[in-house]
Amino acid sequence: LTRWRHARSLFRQPVAAPDATIDFVCMSQSSNGKNPGRGDVFQFNLAGLFVFCLCLIAGASLITLRVNGARPRRTAHPALARLSPEEPEGQTPSRPGPWGELLTQDISLQRPVEYLNQELKTIQPPVWVFHGMNVQQVEALFITNGLSQPEAEKALAPDRLGTQGTDALLKPSEDFVFSLSSETRDRLYGALRGRHVNVALDWPYCYARSDLESVLADTHLYPDDLALFKQLLYGGNGAWRFSDFDTLMGKIPTLERRTAMAASLSRQPAVLAALRIRADTDINEMAAYWGHLPNGRFAELRPILEAIKRLPKGGTVSLVYLLPPFAREHLYTYPLPPKPGEPTPDCHWSVLNFSSVKPDNRFFDFAERDRYIVQNYSEVVGPHLCGDVVVFLDEKGGSRHSAVYLAEDLVFTKNGENYTMPWILMRIPDLHAIFPDCKIFYFRNKAG
Amino acid sequence: LNLERVFRFGLTGLIVVSLCLFAAGAFVTKKLLDFAQSSTPGRVQDMSDAARHDGSPVPHEGPWGELLAQDITLERPVDYLREELKTVHTPVWTFHRMTIAQVKTLFSNGGLTSIETEKALAPPRLSVSGADMLFTPSAEFVLSLDPARRNRLYEALRGLDVNLCLDSPYHYSQAQLEWINRDTCVHPDDRALFKKLVYGGSEIRRFSDYETLMGRIPTLERRVAMAASLSRQPAVLARLRIRPGADVDKVIHYWGHIPNVRFIDFYPLLEALKGLPAGGTISLLHLLPPFARERLYTFAPPPAPGEPIPDCHWTTFNFSNVKPDNRFLDPAECAQHVDQDFYRIAQPSIYGDLVLFRNNRGQISQSGVYLASDLVFTKIGKGYMTPWVIMHIADLEAMFSNCTSVYVRIKSD
Numbered sequence: 001l002t003r004w005r006h007a008r009s010l011f012r013q014p015v016a017a018p019d020a021t022i023d024f025v026c027m028s029q030s031s032n033g034k035n036p037g038r039g040d041v042f043q044f045n046l047a048g049l050f051v052f053c054l055c056l057i058a059g060a061s062l063i064t065l066r067v068n069g070a071r072p073r074r075t076a077h078p079a080l081a082r083l084s085p086e087e088p089e090g091q092t093p094s095r096p097g098p099w100g101e102l103l104t105q106d107i108s109l110q111r112p113v114e115y116l117n118q119e120l121k122t123i124q125p126p127v128w129v130f131h132g133m134n135v136q137q138v139e140a141l142f143i144t145n146g147l148s149q150p151e152a153e154k155a156l157a158p159d160r161l162g163t164q165g166t167d168a169l170l171k172p173s174e175d176f177v178f179s180l181s182s183e184t185r186d187r188l189y190g191a192l193r194g195r196h197v198n199v200a201l202d203w204p205y206c207y208a209r210s211d212l213e214s215v216l217a218d219t220h221l222y223p224d225d226l227a228l229f230k231q232l233l234y235g236g237n238g239a240w241r242f243s244d245f246d247t248l249m250g251k252i253p254t255l256e257r258r259t260a261m262a263a264s265l266s267r268q269p270a271v272l273a274a275l276r277i278r279a280d281t282d283i284n285e286m287a288a289y290w291g292h293l294p295n296g297r298f299a300e301l302r303p304i305l306e307a308i309k310r311l312p313k314g315g316t317v318s319l320v321y322l323l324p325p326f327a328r329e330h331l332y333t334y335p336l337p338p339k340p341g342e343p344t345p346d347c348h349w350s351v352l353n354f355s356s357v358k359p360d361n362r363f364f365d366f367a368e369r370d371r372y373i374v375q376n377y378s379e380v381v382g383p384h385l386c387g388d389v390v391v392f393l394d395e396k397g398g399s400r401h402s403a404v405y406l407a408e409d410l411v412f413t414k415n416g417e418n419y420t421m422p423w424i425l426m427r428i429p430d431l432h433a434i435f436p437d438c439k440i441f442y443f444r445n446k447a448g
Numbered sequence: 449l450n451l452e453r454v455f456r457f458g459l460t461g462l463i464v465v466s467l468c469l470f471a472a473g474a475f476v477t478k479k480l481l482d483f484a485q486s487s488t489p490g491r492v493q494d495m496s497d498a499a500r501h502d503g504s505p506v507p508h509e510g511p512w513g514e515l516l517a518q519d520i521t522l523e524r525p526v527d528y529l530r531e532e533l534k535t536v537h538t539p540v541w542t543f544h545r546m547t548i549a550q551v552k553t554l555f556s557n558g559g560l561t562s563i564e565t566e567k568a569l570a571p572p573r574l575s576v577s578g579a580d581m582l583f584t585p586s587a588e589f590v591l592s593l594d595p596a597r598r599n600r601l602y603e604a605l606r607g608l609d610v611n612l613c614l615d616s617p618y619h620y621s622q623a624q625l626e627w628i629n630r631d632t633c634v635h636p637d638d639r640a641l642f643k644k645l646v647y648g649g650s651e652i653r654r655f656s657d658y659e660t661l662m663g664r665i666p667t668l669e670r671r672v673a674m675a676a677s678l679s680r681q682p683a684v685l686a687r688l689r690i691r692p693g694a695d696v697d698k699v700i701h702y703w704g705h706i707p708n709v710r711f712i713d714f715y716p717l718l719e720a721l722k723g724l725p726a727g728g729t730i731s732l733l734h735l736l737p738p739f740a741r742e743r744l745y746t747f748a749p750p751p752a753p754g755e756p757i758p759d760c761h762w763t764t765f766n767f768s769n770v771k772p773d774n775r776f777l778d779p780a781e782c783a784q785h786v787d788q789d790f791y792r793i794a795q796p797s798i799y800g801d802l803v804l805f806r807n808n809r810g811q812i813s814q815s816g817v818y819l820a821s822d823l824v825f826t827k828i829g830k831g832y833m834t835p836w837v838i839m840h841i842a843d844l845e846a847m848f849s850n851c852t853s854v855y856v857r858i859k860s861d
Contacts, residue, residue: 043455057472060472064473272730303522333713
């Protein structure tokens with residue numbers, strides 16, 4: 001109150017300009033000794049009142065303008081803030097090469113829950129098919145690969161084993177699957193891999209340390225389910241494998257828990273890639289690298305690359321623009337669950353169709369694709385050109401996996417002959433970690 | 449006015465009066481600000497010129513998620529132009545099923561005097577081909593037309609299938625025209641010639657005499673520079689940003705309802721980006737149906753003889769088709785489709801809404817498919833000289849400023 005009165009007293013001084021005099025007179029009972037119950041009275045002449053009102057309105061407008069300017073606008077199409085094209089947005093630049101300047105970002109893809117929900121409603125027990133083998137041969141295979149005689153006999157008990165034509169069919173019991181130690185599982189499953197005994201044995205889930213840690217740290221998962229999962233892991237040395245999906249799901253009691261587990265397991269490391277175009281980028285050099293892909297469209301895309309080059313700070317263009325139609329359509333997507341009898345896309349089918357406009361289903365046929373590769377491809381020392389084929393051969397010379405080389409250490413790949421794996425970009429070392437026992441060979445289309 | 453009149457207030461009264469004045473001032477200012485900021489449909493007014501022209505991506509938030517739009521300008525590849533401009537063809541105007549007298553009447557109605565008409569149509573410029581009259585206009589005739597008469601004549605000829613460039617002229621906004629006139633890569637004489645051939649008045653600028661202009665430019669290099677400059681078109685490079693806290697379901701619901709776009713195809717990718725510590729971005733290409741995905745930012749190859757020439761309507765109505773439907777090359781078919789299957793809306797707000805530009809004859813001059821924010825997928829005009837692009841609605845409006853914007857939505861939605 002004292003300060004307020006002091007401030008008021010300052011206003012008692014008349015202003016110099018007589019026309020605009022603000023005759024601010026303060027009268028109060030305390031000052032004249034009359035009317036002790038009344039408060040202060042403020043007196044204005046017309047000009048003073050006018051100026052006072054104007055000042056108040058101007059002050060209000062000024063504050064409103066300030067407040068409005070500082071707040072993010074909530075219009076229908078707000079533009080929030082400008083971003084710099086230089087902003088990395090989590091992308092890592094790589095060593096520039098003939099492909100240009102690649103920016104990559106590691107991501108982890110997970111199967112859509114919509115797919116999982118449906119297929120996890122009922123769980124089918126796993127079936128192992130030993131093609132062209134009898135019971136004795138299966139038993140010998142088991143014993144050779146880490147099981148004792150009694151263990152093998154117990155696993156191959158008559159109620160679990162059947163025959164279908166020349167094949168032996170085994171429905172492994174949960175007890176048998178869970179009884180295997182990590183080492184025995186690794187040895188046995190390693191021996192069964194590549195024999196088409198079971199898709200999950202041929203194409204196990206593979207986890208690098210960080211991927212496995214993310215599954216084990218997933219708080220959506222029930223601890224009991226995680227403990228079961230841990231028991232079923234095998235391999236190690238930086239690359240863990242998991243093949244007993246059906247057995248694990250069979251042990252998880254509710255659909256919600258199964259869905260959460262399956263979603264977490266389905267995480268697949270992948271790479272998001274873009275090309276940076278700067279004002280001094282040599283588009284012709286890029287054209288020499290990307291322009292030779294069959295059904296590629298570098299020439300058509302040149303205007304957009306030139307347009308980005310013309311920007312003051314350049315910009316980036318997703319690698320997906322530069323891919324041929326098949327790869328562009330499929331990248332980062334999952335195959336639809338196949339209808340009964342329908343073939344499932346695998347790595348080789350995807351590689352041989354990489355540049356196709358319409359997928360060629362001849363490449364589902366093993367013999368046909370082998371013949372095609374022999375006729376049309378020749379081995380090269382290393383991948384140098386976009387479109388080179390990267391093949392992972394096991395010690396028997398069998399083709400375990402293939403992918404299409406794009407740039408630097410990136411490949412276009414679809415891992416596994418099943419619909420639970422997407423088409424993605426991966427780094428060759430990451431892919432090699434999945435097939436550590438394989439050697440990598442490179443092939444180039446003779447026409448390209 | 450009695451300045452000596454005195455107004456007295458008690459402390460409470462003064463506070464009340466002050467508060468009222470303050471509130472009134474703030475209210476009026478806010479309303480004025482809102483009015484100034486309120487946009488015409490689709491126009492982004494708060495994007496500064498600097499943001500749009502220094503190449504920085506500008507974020508736009510909405511039900512579509514967080515869109516990053518970066519303004520670019522596309523130009524026809526010089527390789528195409530160099531090949532195509534080695535030889536310059538003289539323009540041919542075909543008057544289908546018309547007699548000489550009818551052509552003369554058309555020219556008179558287009559503002560030419562009878563002397564000018566006779567001179568322009570003098571043999572051997574006019575010839576007969578079956579039931580049609582073929583006219584090869586001389587460069588002198590074309591250059592003799594002032595902008596007003598050119599506008600009147602070309603307006604009269606438009607839509608008669610006389611010539612592709614007359615039916616589907618280059619459209620330029622004022623900014624584009626200024627850019628061409630300042631382009632130092634283009635020879636000054638060629639720029640001056642181009643200026644003479646622009647018509648349409650102060651608000652809309654068209655250019656139809658491409659072949660005549662090229663015929664007057666003596667060297668291939670100059671023709672290529674001129675053609676590249678003429679072909680320059682504003683476009684937008686768009687990406688979707690997914691932050692760690694993004695509502696992916698909301699984004700999916702917005703983008704996933706278009707036929708032949710399977711939301712399940714890009715859901716894993718969006719979730720993967722959301723899982724990154726700082727999020728990430730994906731190209732809008734992933735969210736487009738195959739037809740648009742195949743064509744975005746590309747120019748149509750020059751058509752083989754007899755092959756259909758794509759235009760904006762064919763592009764718009766085939767947007768979500770797997771295989772293009774050539775019925776939509778017929779404007780009547782497009783109009784019928786709009787009448788039957790679409791309804792008018794005040795403003796585009798859903799992916800797949802159509803943005804149509806109706807001219808003063810009631811015809812739809814240009815169309816595009818609304819994507820998000822103020823962006824449309826479109827192809828300007830008919831022909832292979834313009835690319836399929838994403839554009840700001842505001843830029844389209846500037847190009848077709850003589851047209852009225854109409855927005856429609858498919859009934860099945």
